[in-house]
Amino acid sequence: xxxxxxxxxxxxxxxxxxxxxxxxxxxxxxxxxxxxxxxxxxxxxxxxxxxxxxxxxxxxxxxxxxxxxxxxxxxxxxxxxxxxxxxxxxxxxxxxxxxxxxxxxxxxxxxxxxxxxxxxxxxxxxxxxxxxxxxxxxxxxxxxxxxxxxxxxxxxxxxxxxxxxxxxxxxxxxxxxxxxxxxxxxxxxxxxxxxxxxxxxxxxxxxxxxxxxxxxxxxxxxxxxxxxxxxxxxxxxxxxxxxxxxxxxxxxxxxxxxxxxxxxxxxxxxxxxxxxxxxxxxxxxxxxxxxxxxxxxxxxxxxxxxxxxxxxxxxxxxxxxxxxxxxxx
Amino acid sequence: xxxxxxxxxxxxxxxxxxxxxxxxxxxxxxxxxxxxxxxxxxxxxxxxxxxxxxxxxxxxxxxxxxxxxxx
Numbered sequence: 123x124x125x126x127x128x129x130x131x132x133x134x135x136x137x138x139x140x141x142x143x144x145x146x147x148x149x150x151x152x153x154x155x156x157x158x159x160x161x162x163x164x165x166x167x168x169x170x171x172x173x174x175x176x177x178x179x180x181x182x183x184x185x186x187x188x189x190x191x192x193x194x195x196x197x198x199x200x201x202x203x204x205x206x207x208x209x210x211x212x213x214x215x216x217x218x219x220x221x222x223x224x225x226x227x228x229x230x231x232x233x234x235x236x237x238x239x240x241x242x243x244x245x246x247x248x249x250x251x252x253x254x255x256x257x258x259x260x261x262x263x264x265x266x267x268x269x270x271x272x273x274x275x276x277x278x279x280x281x282x283x284x285x286x287x288x289x290x291x292x293x294x295x296x297x298x299x300x301x302x303x304x305x306x307x308x309x310x311x312x313x314x315x316x317x318x319x320x321x322x323x324x325x326x327x328x329x330x331x332x333x334x335x336x337x338x339x340x341x342x343x344x345x346x347x348x349x350x351x352x353x354x355x356x357x358x359x360x361x362x363x364x365x366x367x368x369x370x371x372x373x374x375x376x377x378x379x380x381x382x383x384x385x386x387x388x389x390x391x392x393x394x395x396x397x398x399x400x401x402x403x404x405x406x407x408x409x410x411x412x413x414x415x416x417x418x419x420x421x422x423x424x425x426x427x428x429x430x431x432x433x434x435x436x437x438x439x440x441x442x443x444x445x446x447x448x449x450x451x
Numbered sequence: 452x453x454x455x456x457x458x459x460x461x462x463x464x465x466x467x468x469x470x471x472x473x474x475x476x477x478x479x480x481x482x483x484x485x486x487x488x489x490x491x492x493x494x495x496x497x498x499x500x501x502x503x504x505x506x507x508x509x510x511x512x513x514x515x516x517x518x519x520x521x522x
């Protein structure tokens with residue numbers, strides 16, 4: 123039998139990421155992170171090209187047991203394996219492509235200040251996949267609202283989350299169930315600013331009554347999202363802003379509802395043209411590698427990044443409220 | 452996948468006649484078994500010419516709000 127050299131490979135879904143002080147291995151299948159020292163990151167990079175024996179001799183010629191400990195650690199954590207034919211295990215494809223002009227949209231409306239159906243129809247044309255609606259329905263007839271949701275049921279969205287401001291008649295659960303059943307795209311119907319919090323008996327976790335307001339829900343909390351879609355998007359784009367559009371209560375088109383700057387208005391401007399402009403799309407490119415204070419973190423490709431950003435020179439970005447970044451790190 | 456219990460799903464009399472591996476069959480809640488599509492919602496999409504357009508959740512939060520935090 124041919125005496126081939128032994129190689130070590132990480133499973134294709136385990137991706138090492140270099141940080142400033144320590145590194146991490148993203149297990150994109152289990153959705154887990156394993157921290158490693160930077161030296162182990164370098165060893166893993168070298169093991170892509172060279173056999174175990176060569177790399178061991180390079181890093182620990184006098185103390186090979188130290189090197190073996192690192193490899194045993196990776197095998198025990200089920201992160202990699204030894205093989206004599208590394209060419210049989212190619213790297214995973216981490217390119218990011220979405221068959222939609224807009225992936226997600228957030229629309230605020232009180233049904234008075236602009237025609238919401240203009241925005242919905244444009245997003246349908248863009249094959250927008252996910253929609254978050256934030257509605258105030260003061261003075262809106264039940265039939266009008268049910269008809270509005272029935273029409274959305276034929277659009278191209280794959281899921282919707284609807285926030286509705288509390289009104290006393292919404293306290294009757296039948297009303298919320300009617301809305302939920304009128305539009306089967308609704309994955310969650312959340313009634314905010316309620317006197318007490320509770321969940322629907324019939325649709326637990328789908329229809330939620332909460333005392334919390336949108337401002338309370340918007341407070342930043344540290345979150346990590348470990349999956350291959352998020353990871354591959356974060357390699358090239360900013361996952362929070364990329365392929366996203368927001369429309370505020372007055373119909374203004376924004377990258378994020380919390381921003382003051384608007385790129386147009388759905389009543390006056392063509393949403394498709396605004397979204398296609400380089401200025402609007404500029405922030406989509408603010409990948410974690412380009413954000414000051416974040417680019418050295420080993421967790422930059424899994425961190426939830428709902429930060430307001432400002433553009434610097436040399437195509438880099440800064441977080442407007444730097445204190446929030448300290449919370450995040 | 453939600454495993455309901457690891458006890459055998461057959462009665463002892465039947466189990467005696469079956470190969471030993473049948474003792475390890477477990478009961479799984481069908482709503483947690485993706486291929487059954489139970490618990491999924493289906494809508495429509497005119498652009499996709501579909502009357503059974505399956506809902507799918509996003510792989511990331513849609514806005515600054517994380518829905519799992521809502522109490």
